[in-house]
Amino acid sequence: MIVEIGHYALVLALALAIVQGVAPLVGALRRDAALMAMAQPAAVMQFLLIGVSFAALTHAYVTSDFSVVNVFENSHSLKPLIYKYSGVWGNHEGSMLLWVLILALFGATVALFSRGMPDDLRALVLAVQSWLSAAFLLFVLLTSNPFARMIPAPIEGRDLNPLLQDPGLAIHPPLLYVGYVGFSITFSFAAAALISGRIDAAWARYVRPWTLIAWIFLTLGIAMGSYWAYYTLGWGGFWFWDPVENASLMPWLAGTALLHSAAVMEKRDALKIWTIFLAILAFSLSLLGTFLVRSGVLTSVHSFATDPQRGVFILGILIFFIGGSLALFALRASALKPGGIFAPVSREGALVLNNLLLTTSCATVFVGTLYPLALEAMTDEKISVGAPFFNLTFGPLFIPIVLAMPIGQMLAWKRGDLYGAAQRLTLACAIGFVGAVLLYAMRGGPIVPPVLAGLALYLIVGSFVEIWGRVSGGSSVGAMFSRAIGLPRSAWGTAIAHAGIGLTLFGLAATGWGVERIVTVKPNQPVVAGPYEIIVRGLEPRDGSNFRELVAHTDILEGGRLIATMDPSRRSFTTRTMVRTEAGIKTIGLGQVYMNIAEVRDDGSLDLRLYWKPYVALIWLGALVMALGGLLSLSDRRLRIGIAKRAATRVVAQPAE
Amino acid sequence: MRVILALLLALLPGLALAVQPDEMLKDPALEARARNISSELRCLVCQNQSIDDSDAGLARDLRLMVRERLQAGDTDAQVQGFLVQRYGDFILLKPPFKAETLLLWLAPLFVLLGSGAALFAFSRRRRPAESAAALSPVEQAKLSELLEERADQPG
Numbered sequence: 001m002i003v004e005i006g007h008y009a010l011v012l013a014l015a016l017a018i019v020q021g022v023a024p025l026v027g028a029l030r031r032d033a034a035l036m037a038m039a040q041p042a043a044v045m046q047f048l049l050i051g052v053s054f055a056a057l058t059h060a061y062v063t064s065d066f067s068v069v070n071v072f073e074n075s076h077s078l079k080p081l082i083y084k085y086s087g088v089w090g091n092h093e094g095s096m097l098l099w100v101l102i103l104a105l106f107g108a109t110v111a112l113f114s115r116g117m118p119d120d121l122r123a124l125v126l127a128v129q130s131w132l133s134a135a136f137l138l139f140v141l142l143t144s145n146p147f148a149r150m151i152p153a154p155i156e157g158r159d160l161n162p163l164l165q166d167p168g169l170a171i172h173p174p175l176l177y178v179g180y181v182g183f184s185i186t187f188s189f190a191a192a193a194l195i196s197g198r199i200d201a202a203w204a205r206y207v208r209p210w211t212l213i214a215w216i217f218l219t220l221g222i223a224m225g226s227y228w229a230y231y232t233l234g235w236g237g238f239w240f241w242d243p244v245e246n247a248s249l250m251p252w253l254a255g256t257a258l259l260h261s262a263a264v265m266e267k268r269d270a271l272k273i274w275t276i277f278l279a280i281l282a283f284s285l286s287l288l289g290t291f292l293v294r295s296g297v298l299t300s301v302h303s304f305a306t307d308p309q310r311g312v313f314i315l316g317i318l319i320f321f322i323g324g325s326l327a328l329f330a331l332r333a334s335a336l337k338p339g340g341i342f343a344p345v346s347r348e349g350a351l352v353l354n355n356l357l358l359t360t361s362c363a364t365v366f367v368g369t370l371y372p373l374a375l376e377a378m379t380d381e382k383i384s385v386g387a388p389f390f391n392l393t394f395g396p397l398f399i400p401i402v403l404a405m406p407i408g409q410m411l412a413w414k415r416g417d418l419y420g421a422a423q424r425l426t427l428a429c430a431i432g433f434v435g436a437v438l439l440y441a442m443r444g445g446p447i448v449p450p451v452l453a454g455l456a457l458y459l460i461v462g463s464f465v466e467i468w469g470r471v472s473g474g475s476s477v478g479a480m481f482s483r484a485i486g487l488p489r490s491a492w493g494t495a496i497a498h499a500g501i502g503l504t505l506f507g508l509a510a511t512g513w514g515v516e517r518i519v520t521v522k523p524n525q526p527v528v529a530g531p532y533e534i535i536v537r538g539l540e541p542r543d544g545s546n547f548r549e550l551v552a553h554t555d556i557l558e559g560g561r562l563i564a565t566m567d568p569s570r571r572s573f574t575t576r577t578m579v580r581t582e583a584g585i586k587t588i589g590l591g592q593v594y595m596n597i598a599e600v601r602d603d604g605s606l607d608l609r610l611y612w613k614p615y616v617a618l619i620w621l622g623a624l625v626m627a628l629g630g631l632l633s634l635s636d637r638r639l640r641i642g643i644a645k646r647a648a649t650r651v652v653a654q655p656a657e
Numbered sequence: 658m659r660v661i662l663a664l665l666l667a668l669l670p671g672l673a674l675a676v677q678p679d680e681m682l683k684d685p686a687l688e689a690r691a692r693n694i695s696s697e698l699r700c701l702v703c704q705n706q707s708i709d710d711s712d713a714g715l716a717r718d719l720r721l722m723v724r725e726r727l728q729a730g731d732t733d734a735q736v737q738g739f740l741v742q743r744y745g746d747f748i749l750l751k752p753p754f755k756a757e758t759l760l761l762w763l764a765p766l767f768v769l770l771g772s773g774a775a776l777f778a779f780s781r782r783r784r785p786a787e788s789a790a791a792l793s794p795v796e797q798a799k800l801s802e803l804l805e806e807r808a809d810q811p812g
Binding site: 233237240242243344352356357359360361363364379381382383384385386389393397519520599607609 | 677704706748752762765
């Protein structure tokens with residue numbers, strides 16, 4: 001019964017979405033306040049209905065109701081409870097339901113927290129958002145119904161893919177989806193602006209918090225996915241330039257560009273056409289990612305579905321929304337008046353350069369991801385585009401971005417002083433250079449890691465030079481402190497987010513200094529990896545709820561002294577008869593000892609993959625720091641939703657055009 | 658205890674991760690070359706994995722083949738050429754530069770130069786507008802006249 005209620009709620013949500021897509025739109029065009037006012041309650045109700053539907057599916061999972069096909073195929077009564085919850089989105093149908101849930105969540109939050117927005121803008125945003133959810137609700141109901149029943153109900157389920165039975169599944173998809181789908185709101189804002197023709201600095205101010213929220217979550221989602229791959233796949237790889245990863249990286253790059261161009265639009269009323277275009281682009285790339293992952297066009301671990309019907313349906317959605325918005329853009333963009341004028345060397349100019357390089361790197365990933373598909377479709381020739389290609393093309397594009405980041409922060413709006421900026425960065429340059437030379441002298445090896453590490457140091461120090469310049473004038477430490485506190489939070493946000501990129505870059509550079517040992521050992525036979533000695537003390541079989549495992553109790557020694565222990569294991573899942581290795585990972589400082597049991601031989605000896613990865617934690621810590629920077633920016637007075645409201649009333653009070 | 662262990666071992670077949678100790682060459686320099694070559698070759702039956710990272714049986718065969726050729730004295734390029742001859746360009750994770758991949762390799766450059774040129778053209782188009790905003794000599798004269806008038810007025 002509960003399952004049927006969930007199904008019915010989803011159908012109701014679709015009906016409501018269609019109403020919400022039409023009535024406020026008509027209202028905005030006819031200036032009918034009553035029709036426009038329908039948007040808000042409809043958006044909240046739509047979210048509640050999809051929430052009920054999601055809760056119903058969750059209930060079916062938690063109670064192991066195997067009469068539901070989806071639960072039967074992806075769950076098991078003995079599965080640990082946390083995976084019964086997270087398993088809801090560990091399959092195609094459930095993950096699409098999560099997709100629409102988040103889509104509706106964003107609609108509802110706009111409805112609830114936008115009282116200061118002009119009524120017609122809000123009505124249009126919610127209408128466009130509802131078109132999106134109607135399309136995806138239709139998709140779920142017609143091609144991917146999670147509530148389908150089977151009679152008779154099987155006694156036991158087929159269990160969730162063991163690779164997905166991991167806390168990572170509880171965290172990674174929701175974060176990533178909030179990021180991905182979050183760009184739907186910027187898309188809706190762009191479409192609404194194009195429909196109403198009101199595209200100004202105030203619009204940029206309304207849209208910026210939403211862009212930031214989506215960006216923060218996408219950053220965290222990508223980092224979490226990367227760390228999950230790192231500890232699961234067994235050899236410590238964390239980024240593979242897999243099409244599925246690229247699908248999430250592309251919206252991130254476009255979204256980062258959008259954040260920066262929206263700042264120009266907000267402050268200087270310039271780059272309006274471009275900002276609108278990026279807002280459309282970021283979500284279009286999210287849609288493309290969904291298409292690539294969900295349609296099974298690319299066969300990859302992430303594609304649960306290989307049903308052509310679904311692929312064609314999503315392609316239809318993709319064409320409708322991207323085509324529609326671009327057509328609207330083409331119609332309206334020419335009518336936009338160019339705004340503030342600026343010299344090439346200025347904050348605006350630097351942000352234009354940032355956009356140029358970010359969109360080029362985004363295009364590189366795009367072409368690299370889709371080229372093999374296109375070539376095969378046209379000529380039947382198969383080629384592979386893998387990590388070596390992307391490292392060779394994407395890498396060089398990112399270096400100028402890193403070099404320019406601190407300089408851009410230092411330039412004034414309208415007209416900047418490049419020489420002055422460079423002068424103030426002397427210290428950062430010096431630290432980067434000395435750091436690179438020292439690291440090269442200490443570690444030796446190829447030249448690339450120390451150079452990248454030097455760049456990273458330059459970026460980390462350079463990110464704070466501008467803030468230091470504003471704080472250091474204080475007469476005492478206390479005065480400097482109060483100056484630092486008094487700075488706008490968005491200035492801190494920028495500096496911290498940029499420094500986060502520096503941290504990640506340092507972690508990436510340090511992979512060049514890693515130590516790898518691939519060995520066969522007997523218990524109690526030590527292996528040296530970097531500064532540590534690793535000794536497997538003994539093997540022990542253990543039972544989990546739906547698996548059995550063989551654990552290797554392992555000691556880590558430094559200079560003969562025991563400093564840590566770890567328990568890597570090999571798990572065998574009975575229902576799916578799959579084996580998964582659990583790496584043993586010990587964080588020491590910023591580095592990690594990483595150990596994986598590749599094979600257990602009959603004579604009791606073990607094939608091990610052992611690593612010492614210095615500074616590797618910085619790769620993900622950097623992403624956390626980036627997100628923290630975003631969060632600080634979000635908490636800036638100027639962007640807080642209440643303030644935006646007051647600012648908006650001022651904007652509205654201005655004489656009409 | 659031993660029985661359970663034996664049972665567990667029987668339960669854990671197959672899965673062997675990537676490069677295994679018994680595959681590795683004695684000569685560290687040769688082994689390093691093998692690893693390097695392997696990381697740029699696709700495991701043909703996998704999803705976007707190099708043979709160096711893959712657990713598949715085919716990947717193991719290919720790894721052994723690479724090492725065999727190296728031991729026979731092939732250069733890196735010869736090993737790669739040998740495998741391309743057998744399996745086609747599909748095996749290369751870094752596609753070769755040729756007519757079919759021209760667009761792929763040049764895309765970043767095209768996009769960068771194209772949008773750079775567009776930007777340049779755009780800013781050139783904007784500049785006349787900026788100078789048009791400046792005052793003509795007549796307007797300038799009129800302005801200074803007005804300013805003087807204003808200065809003449811008391812208080």
